[in-house]
Amino acid sequence: MCTSSQRADSAPADSWQQGRQETVSKEDLRDRFRRTRRSLSLEAYASRSRSMAERARRRPEIRSAKRVHTYWPRTEHREADTRPLIGWMHERGVEVVLPVVTQYPPAPPAMEHRLFRGREATEPNRWGIPEPVGTRAVDPATIDVVLVPALGAGRNGHRVGHGTGYYDAFLRPLADAGVPRVALVFDDCLVDAVPADAHDVPVSAIVTEHQTVSLPS
Numbered sequence: 001m002c003t004s005s006q007r008a009d010s011a012p013a014d015s016w017q018q019g020r021q022e023t024v025s026k027e028d029l030r031d032r033f034r035r036t037r038r039s040l041s042l043e044a045y046a047s048r049s050r051s052m053a054e055r056a057r058r059r060p061e062i063r064s065a066k067r068v069h070t071y072w073p074r075t076e077h078r079e080a081d082t083r084p085l086i087g088w089m090h091e092r093g094v095e096v097v098l099p100v101v102t103q104y105p106p107a108p109p110a111m112e113h114r115l116f117r118g119r120e121a122t123e124p125n126r127w128g129i130p131e132p133v134g135t136r137a138v139d140p141a142t143i144d145v146v147l148v149p150a151l152g153a154g155r156n157g158h159r160v161g162h163g164t165g166y167y168d169a170f171l172r173p174l175a176d177a178g179v180p181r182v183a184l185v186f187d188d189c190l191v192d193a194v195p196a197d198a199h200d201v202p203v204s205a206i207v208t209e210h211q212t213v214s215l216p217s
Contacts, residue, residue, distance in 0.1 A: 026195055029160050033152035033189045037078035040186075049073075049081035051209035052184055056085055056147070059205065059212070061180040065144035067095040069113060072122070072130045073149075080184040082147060086116070097138050098122075100131040101166070109166040113138045145180045146171065148203055152189030157202030157215040159183050160194055171201040180204045187211065 040048070056062055068089055073079040089096050096116040103110035104126065114132040116122075122130035148167060150159035161167060171181055181201070187208040196202070206213040 023195060024191075026160055026163075029191065029194060030151055030163065033160060034077075036188045037151070037186065040078050045075075045078050046081070048186055048209040050084055052080055052186075052207055053082075053084035053088070055209065055212060056182065056184065056207045057088060059182065059207065061145050061205075062147075062182065065094060067097060067138070067142060067144050068147065069097040069099070069140075069143045069145070070147040071149045072098055074129060079149060080186065082184065085147070095138075097143060098130075098132050099166070099170070101125050101127075101129075105164065109164055109169050111166055111170055113140055113143070140170065140174060141177070143174065143179060145182060146174060148181050148183045150183045150185050150189075150203075152191065152194070153183045153185045153203065153206045154191050154194030155206070155213055156193040156196070157204070157206075158194040158196045158200055159185070159203060159206075165199070168199050168201050172199075175201050182207055184208075 115135040153159040181203040183203040
């Protein structure tokens, strides 16, 4: 449970991280973050996701965006729930874009990006993730901001995903163009640093239910 001092934007990461000097592997962090998320009750998951969405809505790059790329949450895995944000964006007339996987392992990771017109206009992919159908593909160069899925993230701007590489391939040209990339993670999954490989693309902001970390774009 976070104390009141941990709920400020400048809050430190959880106490288990403080003073740690040894390098923690990305796989170790991935396992830790998955266990942390699985431990959330449905009530805590919903409450924390709503708080995260409210905080994300205050980000200027999100408030000013006309086209936002996000993801549909895997709620059974307690992935940060973007549905409150998606609903809020639709109410504001913002175009919402979701990824569509076009190549699966062992082929190189590849996605296209399609306008989201509602849950009824989606079909599950082979991983059970809803993807838009019957809507037009979007040029990634026209996206104003990306809400990036993550199991967890470090204050150094690097995140821990599922290790498939889909988002790093997608984000590289957007990062080069200065497009904001906002990771949504639970406070208990924010650490001081995540080790980075050469292909990893950092995010420009991290939003949790209690704090925001801003980083260079």
